[in-house]
Amino acid sequence: MNTQSRRSFLKTTAVVTSTLLFARAAQIQTFTPTGFPEPPDLPLTRLPDGTLRGEITAQVTRTPVDGQTVELYTYNGHFPGPTLRAREGDTLEIHFTNRLPEPTSLHWHGLHISPDIDNPLLEVKPGETHTYTFTVPRGSAGTLWYHPHIHKTVANQVHKGLGGLFIIEGPLDQTPGLKDIATHVLVLKDLHSQNGKVPQPNMLDLMNGMEGSTLLVNGRVNPTLTPTTSPVRLRVLNSSNARYYRLSIPGQVLHLIGTDLGLIEKPTPTTELLLAPGERSEILVAFSGPGTFQLQNLPYDRGLMTMNSMSSTPPDPKMDGMQGMDMKGMDMKDMDMKDMDMNGMEGMHHMGMGQGTKAAGPEVLMTFRVPEGLPEVALPVRLRPIRPLGVFQAFPDRLFELGEDMRTMQFLINGRSFDEDPLVVTVKKDQVEVWDVVNRSDMDHPFHLHTYPFQVVSRNGVKEPFLAFKDTVNVRPGERVRLRVKFADFTGLTVFHCHLLEHEDLGMMGVLKVE
Numbered sequence: 001m002n003t004q005s006r007r008s009f010l011k012t013t014a015v016v017t018s019t020l021l022f023a024r025a026a027q028i029q030t031f032t033p034t035g036f037p038e039p040p041d042l043p044l045t046r047l048p049d050g051t052l053r054g055e056i057t058a059q060v061t062r063t064p065v066d067g068q069t070v071e072l073y074t075y076n077g078h079f080p081g082p083t084l085r086a087r088e089g090d091t092l093e094i095h096f097t098n099r100l101p102e103p104t105s106l107h108w109h110g111l112h113i114s115p116d117i118d119n120p121l122l123e124v125k126p127g128e129t130h131t132y133t134f135t136v137p138r139g140s141a142g143t144l145w146y147h148p149h150i151h152k153t154v155a156n157q158v159h160k161g162l163g164g165l166f167i168i169e170g171p172l173d174q175t176p177g178l179k180d181i182a183t184h185v186l187v188l189k190d191l192h193s194q195n196g197k198v199p200q201p202n203m204l205d206l207m208n209g210m211e212g213s214t215l216l217v218n219g220r221v222n223p224t225l226t227p228t229t230s231p232v233r234l235r236v237l238n239s240s241n242a243r244y245y246r247l248s249i250p251g252q253v254l255h256l257i258g259t260d261l262g263l264i265e266k267p268t269p270t271t272e273l274l275l276a277p278g279e280r281s282e283i284l285v286a287f288s289g290p291g292t293f294q295l296q297n298l299p300y301d302r303g304l305m306t307m308n309s310m311s312s313t314p315p316d317p318k319m320d321g322m323q324g325m326d327m328k329g330m331d332m333k334d335m336d337m338k339d340m341d342m343n344g345m346e347g348m349h350h351m352g353m354g355q356g357t358k359a360a361g362p363e364v365l366m367t368f369r370v371p372e373g374l375p376e377v378a379l380p381v382r383l384r385p386i387r388p389l390g391v392f393q394a395f396p397d398r399l400f401e402l403g404e405d406m407r408t409m410q411f412l413i414n415g416r417s418f419d420e421d422p423l424v425v426t427v428k429k430d431q432v433e434v435w436d437v438v439n440r441s442d443m444d445h446p447f448h449l450h451t452y453p454f455q456v457v458s459r460n461g462v463k464e465p466f467l468a469f470k471d472t473v474n475v476r477p478g479e480r481v482r483l484r485v486k487f488a489d490f491t492g493l494t495v496f497h498c499h500l501l502e503h504e505d506l507g508m509m510g511v512l513k514v515e
């Protein structure tokens with residue numbers, strides 16, 4: 001092929017591809033029933049070499065939320081951020097621009113790519129652009145997400161609105177059983193706003209993680225979805241800093257088909273589903289008939305700290321450097337909250353003093369309006385085989401103990417804080433290890449590992465009911481979660497941390513070195 005014809009060939013290919021992409025998008029549009037808000041897809045352009053190029057800009061955006069306008073941080077002006085959709089094998093080139101007044105970055109949560117590219121310590125300064133180029137590996141289909149990753153500011157930036165879905169489609173999504181089922185995304189997030197702004201966290205917000213009283217699905221309060229098939233497939237992300245969701249649709253069965261990193265072996269029926277911060281689930285819901293159904297968040301006790309529990313350990317005077325706090329010489333026991341005049345303590349009222357934000361009853365997240373005569377699709381029987389990573393081992397290779405120090409307001413792994421003396425764990429590339437994560441504190445912690453998917457083997461010695469690939473697992477107080485992880489393909493430095501983002505910012509993070 002000479003240069004001329006090659007060029008026109010490439011040009012034609014590009015045009016055809018973008019028409020196809022457009023057709024695909026249009027088809028998805030007609031499938032989306034009016035009224036249900038879903039984040040827009042991130043526009044991608046196919047370059048001559050097949051690479052898909054997209055632009056993401058982090059910016060300050062005044063956004064309507066629940067009848068008010070709130071100053072949020074957004075990606076491309078959207079809250080939640082646009083959904084990045086790709087297929088296994090695609091090469092993506094994402095041009096990321098920081099228009100925020102502070103450093104930020106993108107982390108590809110759950111993606112198995114080199115930590116040199118998905119670098120958890122990289123900073124993109126205000127006004128700068130950084131290009132992330134990577135190939136989506138085969139076998140990585142699932143519901144992933146992207147969010148900022150600058151230590152000490154992650155919690156604030158995510159609470160202010162940064163985060164978006166990264167949906168990877170694989171060959172299984174194209175099989176008859178699944179492709180005929182209408183799919184929707186549910187980004188769960190709570191928001192705490194006051195006078196059109198997201199306030200600074202108070203001390204309890206930092207310890208417990210920021211929870212907002214406004215519960216949002218795709219940025220809206222109680223949106224309504226009219227399904228177009230039964231079952232309907234839901235890809236659900238908990239992008240909240242700290243709020244746990246115990247999901248239920250009263251009277252209906254949730255068929256779990258996928259977890260953080262793709263499909264499980266076969267649908268598993270359940271009536272409720274717990275999603276810790278950072279976790280994802282895919283579920284099929286075959287409604288029992290026409291009518292109105294609510295997706296509810298049931299109460300869940302994650303061991304929230306109260307002013308009382310904090311006052312039993314007087315604050316340490318050396319605790320400086322904590323943003324927005326000055327606890328020196330304060331006796332929490334005798335404090336009258338109404339009279340308190342502490343930097344960052346405003347907004348305390350929303351905590352419902354002494355009981356955190358623990359709701360007394362179910363809260364409505366969204367509503368399904370199921371019409372008469374919905375096209376029915378059979379529930380799939382089998383999804384994909386999953387082989388266990390590694391073999392049975394009586395003892396773990398490593399132990400990770402999650403702890404806290406109330407006096408210094410630090411959250412720790414093996415007694416170490418990321419800020420002072422980070423825990424560094426060195427492992428061999430392509431080896432499988434068994435890790436025990438034990439929670440020695442009084443509250444739940446979602447343990448998250450970058451880059452390398454893991455499988456949960458057991459909890460407190462009780463075998464996990466099914467095999468799944470995950471990147472985040474909740475660990476309850478006193479619980480011992482055993483997992484297996486293979487450090488496949490990449491050497492380099494990455495991190496593991498609590499995905500309750502305030503805890504990560506307060507030091508609950510360690511370094512993994514793969515050599």
Ligand code: C2O
Nearest residue numbers: 107109149278448
């Ligand atoms: Cu989603 Cu290091 O995090």
Ligand code: CU
Nearest residue numbers: 109110449450
């Ligand atoms: Cu991550």
Ligand code: CU
Nearest residue numbers: 445498500503
């Ligand atoms: Cu934690």
